[in-house]
Amino acid sequence: MILRTHNCGELRESHVGQTVSLNGWVNSYRDHGNLIFIDLRDRFGLTQLVFDPDDANAAGLAVAGDKHAHTGMMGLADKLRNEDVVAVTGLVRVRRGGENPKLPTGKIEIVVTSLEVLNKTENPPFLPDDNAALPNEELRLKYRYLDLRRPAMQRVLATRSRAYKVTRDYFHNNGFLEVETPILYKSTPEGAREFLVPCRNVPGNFYALPQSPQLFKQILMVANADRYMQICRCFRDEDPRADRQPEFTQIDLEMSFVRREQLMQMMEGFVRHFWKEMLGYTVPPLQRMSYRDAMEKYGIDRPDTRYDLFIHDISELAARTEFAVFRNALEKGKDRPKFNSKRGVVKAIRVPGGAEKLTRKITDGYSDFAKPFGVGGVATVKYIADPAGPKFDTGCAKFLEPLKADFVAALGLQPGDTVLFIADAYAPATKAIGELRQKVARDMGMVPPHGAQGGPWNFLWVVDFPMFEKNKETGKWIAMHHPFTAPRDDQRDLFVNAGVEDDDAIESIVSAGYDIVLNGSEIAGGSVRIHDKAVQAKVFQLLGLSPEQAKEKFSFLLEALSYGAPPHAGIAFGFDRLIMHVLGTENIRDVIAFPKTQIGQDLMTRAPSFVPDKQLADVHVKSTFDPNAQAQQPAKA
RNA sequence: GGGGCGGUAGCUCAAUUGGUUAGAGUACCGGACUGUCGAUCCGGUGGUUGCGGGUUCGAGUCCCGUCCGCCUCGCCA
Numbered sequence: 001m002i003l004r005t006h007n008c009g010e011l012r013e014s015h016v017g018q019t020v021s022l023n024g025w026v027n028s029y030r031d032h033g034n035l036i037f038i039d040l041r042d043r044f045g046l047t048q049l050v051f052d053p054d055d056a057n058a059a060g061l062a063v064a065g066d067k068h069a070h071t072g073m074m075g076l077a078d079k080l081r082n083e084d085v086v087a088v089t090g091l092v093r094v095r096r097g098g099e100n101p102k103l104p105t106g107k108i109e110i111v112v113t114s115l116e117v118l119n120k121t122e123n124p125p126f127l128p129d130d131n132a133a134l135p136n137e138e139l140r141l142k143y144r145y146l147d148l149r150r151p152a153m154q155r156v157l158a159t160r161s162r163a164y165k166v167t168r169d170y171f172h173n174n175g176f177l178e179v180e181t182p183i184l185y186k187s188t189p190e191g192a193r194e195f196l197v198p199c200r201n202v203p204g205n206f207y208a209l210p211q212s213p214q215l216f217k218q219i220l221m222v223a224n225a226d227r228y229m230q231i232c233r234c235f236r237d238e239d240p241r242a243d244r245q246p247e248f249t250q251i252d253l254e255m256s257f258v259r260r261e262q263l264m265q266m267m268e269g270f271v272r273h274f275w276k277e278m279l280g281y282t283v284p285p286l287q288r289m290s291y292r293d294a295m296e297k298y299g300i301d302r303p304d305t306r307y308d309l310f311i312h313d314i315s316e317l318a319a320r321t322e323f324a325v326f327r328n329a330l331e332k333g334k335d336r337p338k339f340n341s342k343r344g345v346v347k348a349i350r351v352p353g354g355a356e357k358l359t360r361k362i363t364d365g366y367s368d369f370a371k372p373f374g375v376g377g378v379a380t381v382k383y384i385a386d387p388a389g390p391k392f393d394t395g396c397a398k399f400l401e402p403l404k405a406d407f408v409a410a411l412g413l414q415p416g417d418t419v420l421f422i423a424d425a426y427a428p429a430t431k432a433i434g435e436l437r438q439k440v441a442r443d444m445g446m447v448p449p450h451g452a453q454g455g456p457w458n459f460l461w462v463v464d465f466p467m468f469e470k471n472k473e474t475g476k477w478i479a480m481h482h483p484f485t486a487p488r489d490d491q492r493d494l495f496v497n498a499g500v501e502d503d504d505a506i507e508s509i510v511s512a513g514y515d516i517v518l519n520g521s522e523i524a525g526g527s528v529r530i531h532d533k534a535v536q537a538k539v540f541q542l543l544g545l546s547p548e549q550a551k552e553k554f555s556f557l558l559e560a561l562s563y564g565a566p567p568h569a570g571i572a573f574g575f576d577r578l579i580m581h582v583l584g585t586e587n588i589r590d591v592i593a594f595p596k597t598q599i600g601q602d603l604m605t606r607a608p609s610f611v612p613d614k615q616l617a618d619v620h621v622k623s624t625f626d627p628n629a630q631a632q633q634p635a636k637a
Numbered sequence: 638g639g640g641g642c643g644g645u646a647g648c649u650c651a652a653u654u655g656g657u658u659a660g661a662g663u664a665c666c667g668g669a670c671u672g673u674c675g676a677u678c679c680g681g682u683g684g685u686u687g688c689g690g691g692u693u694c695g696a697g698u699c700c701c702g703u704c705c706g707c708c709u710c711g712c713c714a
Contacts, residue, residue: 028674035671048674082664097672106674123665126648131675132663133649138706191714211714238713372640372710482714543714587707597706 002087002116009045011092013107021089022047022110023118025149026080036077037109040086043154048095048109049088051077055111073115082127083146085119088112128153137589141603144594156591159278160579164231166277167251167575170270176229176253181216183209183233188553190483190543192236195246198619209235212572214482215557217254218529221568222560228254231575239598243521243577243588246600251578253526254570259489260512260528263569264461267524270573271459271516278582279452286516287460292339294462299347299434301465304520305458307446311347311433317406318346318423323399325379329423337504341427341470349437350411354418355382357444360394366420370436374428378420378436383408385415396421438520451519452584459518464488467495467511468542470503477506477542481513484557485527486535488512496538506542514571518581526571531561 004023011020027041036051053074080086090110100106126135128149134140140147147153168178187194187208194208210216212234220228230252237246255263272283287305294303297310318326332344351358358380367377380395390413392400400407411419420440422433441447449455467487468477479485487495488510498505512528530536536558540550551558579591589595596602616623 028676030673030676031670032673032676033670035673037673037676039674046674050672052671054671095672095674097674100674102674123647125664127664129675135648136644136706138644139648141706188714193712214714236713239711241713242708244713479714485714598708599705601705603706 001118002089002114004087007044008040008042008047009104011047011105011108011110013094015092016094016108018092019089019113020092020110021087022049023087024085026082026084026086028082029080031078034074036074036080038077038080038086040088040110041149045105046103047105048100048103049090049112050109051112051115055113073112076115076117077112080117081121081123083121083124084117085121087116087118089114138597138603141589141595141597144604148593153590156579156583157593159582160591163274163278163575163579163582166274167231167270168229169277170273171227171229171253174227174266174269176227177225178229179220179225180230181210181213181220181232185210186556188215190479192238195235195237198621200619203620211236212250213252214484215554217252217570218484218557218568219560221254221256221529222563222565224256225254226256228252228570237600240588240596240600242586243580245576245588245592245595247596248588248592249575251573251575252570253572254568256566256568258569259567260463260514260569263526263528263571264514267516267571274578275457281451281457283457283459289460289462290464291462291466291510292464295430295434299430299432299437300520301462302515302517302520302522303460303462304438304441304447305460306448306456306519307441309349309351309437309441309446311349311430311437312411313345314348314407314410314421315345317403317410318421320403320406321399322402323379323396325376325396326399326421326423329376329425329429332425337508339426340504340507342425344424345426345429346421346423347429347433348411348422349420349433349440350413351418351420351440351444352414353416354440354444355384355393355416358418358440362443363395363418363420366436366439369439370422370432373432373435375422375424375432378422380421381419383413383415383417383419390415450581450584452582455519457518459516462515462517463513464510465513465515466507467491467509467539468506470507476544479539479543481511481525481527483539483543484529484536486512486530486532489528492532492535496534500541512569516571516573521577521581522574523577523581524571524573526569528567528569531565531567533561536561 002021002023005021008022008024022040024040024042027039027046030037034053038049038051039046040049051074088110090112092108093111095107095109124146125139125143126146128146130150130152148157172178184197184207187196187206192211194211197207197209199205199207213230213232217228232250232252233247234250235247240246253267255266268286271286275281275283289303291301294301296313297303299311315330319330321327326346329346330344333340333342334344336343363378363380366380370378381397381400382393382395383390384393392404407413413419420436422429422436424432451457465480467480467485469480470476471478489512491510495509498509514526515522516524530539537547540547545553576588576591580586580588583591585591594602594604601607
C-alpha cells in the first residue's frame with residue numbers, strides 16, 4: 001500500500017511542489033463530473049485532494065478523450081464515498097479556487113497522481129459529522145467507532161489522554177510510586193454491590209471486582225510504598241446515572257506518615273496543577289467547610305456555592321407562630337440535641353424576586369418534589385410591597401404576619417421575595433430543602449454556566465463528616481465513608497470511650513474524612529485511616545461485626561496493620577468527573593470511549609451475554625435463570 | 638424495584654379530532670456538470686410506524702403488556 005509521508009493536518013504553503021502521500025478517510029466528496037474534490041481526514045486534520053483529468057491525462061492515468069473516465073484512477077475516484085479509507089500520492093500545490101479559511105491546510109491541495117482504495121465502506125448508518133444532528137445515543141453506542149471519529153469525540157479522547165499524563169507528572173514528581181493492584185479481588189460485601197467472577201480452580205469460590213483498591217493501598221503503606229498512586233478501574237454493580245457508570249476510573253492515592261493537613265495540601269497542589277495544565281486556570285486556595293455548615297447552609301454535603309440561596313434554620317422563630325405545621329414538626333425529638341437527625345426543625349429559603357417568578361403552580365409542584373424525601377410538603381409565603389408597608393401574602397401569611405419584623409430580620413426579606421419552608425425532623429427536612437434549593441436555583445435561572453464554558457470554578461473542601469450514620473432499613477450503624485476511616489485526631493478518645501448504645505454520642509463523632517467539591521459535584525473523597533487497633537476494634541463493634549467476623553472478612557488487612565503500620569491517609573479522585581468538568585459535559589458516557597447503558601449493556605459488543613452450559617460447568621456455576629419462565633429475551637442483536 | 642420522557646425510511650424529523658396511497662431533508666443508487674469546500678441541478682430505490690395483543694367500519698395516533706434508550710428516586714461502604 002501507499003504509506004503516508006505526512007498526516008492530513010500538517011501540509012502548508014511551504015510544502016508546495018513536494019510529492020507527498022496521505023492516508024485517511026473520505027470526509028466529503030464534491031464531484032463535478034470530470035473534476036473531483038475529496039476532503040481527506042485523519043486524526044490530525046483535513047486536506048483537500050483534487051482529481052483533475054487534465055493532470056491525470058498528463059500522467060497517463062486516464063484514457064485520453066474519455067470524458068466520463070470510467071477507467072483508471074478517475075473511474076475509481078468517481079466511486080469514492082464518505083468514510084472510504086484511501087491512500088493517495090500527489091503533488092502539493094496552491095489551491096486554484098481560492099483558499100478555505102476554515103482549514104489550517106486551506107491554502108493548499110493535493111493533486112492526486114495515484115489512488116489506492118484501502119477499505120471500501122458499507123453505507124454507514126450515520127456520518128461522523130459534528131454539524132449534522134447527532135443520531136440517537138443508542139445508535140452512537142452501537143457504532144461507537146463511527147461516533148468516536150467525530151471531531152468532538154476525538155477532542156474528548158485527546159483531552160482524556162492528556163489528563164493521564166498531567167496526573168502522572170504531578171504525582172511522579174512528588175515522589176508517588178505507581179503500583180497496579182489486582183482486578184480479581186476478594187469479595188468484601190459492605191458497600192456497593194459487587195461484580196462476581198467464578199473461580200475454576202477453587203470450586204464454589206468467587207472473586208469480586210474491586211469497588212476500589214482501598215485495602216490494597218493501605219497494605220501498600222504497610223509495605224513501605226510511602227506514597228502510592230494509580231489510575232485504576234473500579235467496579236460497582238449499582239444502577240448508573242448521568243454521572244455514574246458501573247465501571248469507572250479513579251485516581252487512587254495514599255500517603256504514609258501524614259495527617260489530614262499534609263494530605264490536603266498535596267491534593268490541593270494536584271488540583272492546581274491539573275487545572276493549570278488542562279485549562280490554564282489558576283485555582284485559588286480552596287475554601288474549607290465543615291459537613292455541618294454544608295448541611296445547615298446548603299442542605300447537602302457537596303454544596304454548590306456558585307449561588308447563595310442559603311438555607312436558614314428558623315426553628316426558634318417558627319415555634320412562636322400559631323402555625324400547626326411548624327409546631328407539630330418541632331415536637332419531634334425535641335429532647336434530642338441540636339442537629340440530631342430526629343429532632344424537629346423548620347428550614348427556610350428566601351428566594352429573591354420569587355414572588356413574581358414562582359407562580360402558584362410552580363410552588364405547588366415544590367411540595368410534590370419534596371415529599372419523596374420524607375417530608376410533609378413545602379409551605380410558601382410571599383413578601384410583597386403594599387401601600388401600608390410590605391406584608392406577607394398568600395400561603396401561610398396569616399401565621400407569619402404577627403411576627404413579621406422578626407421574620408424580615410431573620411431572613412433579610414425584601415419586598416418581592418418568596419419564602420419556602422420545610423418543617424420536619426432534621427434529617428429529612430435538611431435533605432429535602434437542600435434538593436429544593438438546587439431546583440429553585442435552576443427554576444430561577446441562578447445556576448451559572450459550566451466553568452469550561454466561562455462560568456466560575458468553585459472548589460472547596462468539605463471536612464468533619466460524621467463517622468457513622470444509621471442505615472434506614474436495618475437501623476444499624478454504617479460507616480459514612482468506610483470502616484477504616486479514622487476519627488478526627490481530637491475525637492479519638494471520645495470515640496473509644498463512647499457507649500455502644502449511646503446513639504446520640506456515636507452520631508456526634510466526627511471523622512478525619514474530606515471531600516473535594518467542585519460546583520456542587522464531588523470530585524474526590526478520602527480520609528485519614530485507622531492505624532490504631534483499639535479504634536479499629538470499636539468501629540467493627542459498632543458495625544455489628546464480631547472479632548471473628550472482622551477477622552474472616554479483613555484478616556489480611558488486620559494482620560498487616562499489626563506488623564508495623566505507619567499512620568497513613570488517602571483519597572481518590574473521580575477521573576471521569578474531572579474530564580467532565582474540563583469539557584463542560586454532564587454526560588459521563590461522553591468522556592468514556594466505550595461506555596455502558598443504564599442496564600449495564602455494551603451496545604457495541606452486546607455484553608453481557610449468555611454463555612454455554614459447558615462454560616458455566618467449567619467454573620462450577622449453574623444458572624437459575626429460565627428464559628422460558630418469562631417473555632424476557634436477551635437484548636436484540 | 639418505583640416515577641417520567643422517548644422509539645415513524647439507513648439517519649434527523651413531520652403526519653390536524655382516530656380517516657384517502659405515512660411525507661420532507663439528508664444518506665444511498667442513476668444521470669448532468671472543470672474550482673468546489675454543507676458543491677449544484679434532474680430522476681429513483683427505500684416503511685410490518687420497536688415487538689405482541691386489544692378497542693374500532695378504520696390505529697403511527699386510543700388501551701394493555703413487553704423490549705430497548707435516556708432522565709430520576711431507591712441504590713452508589
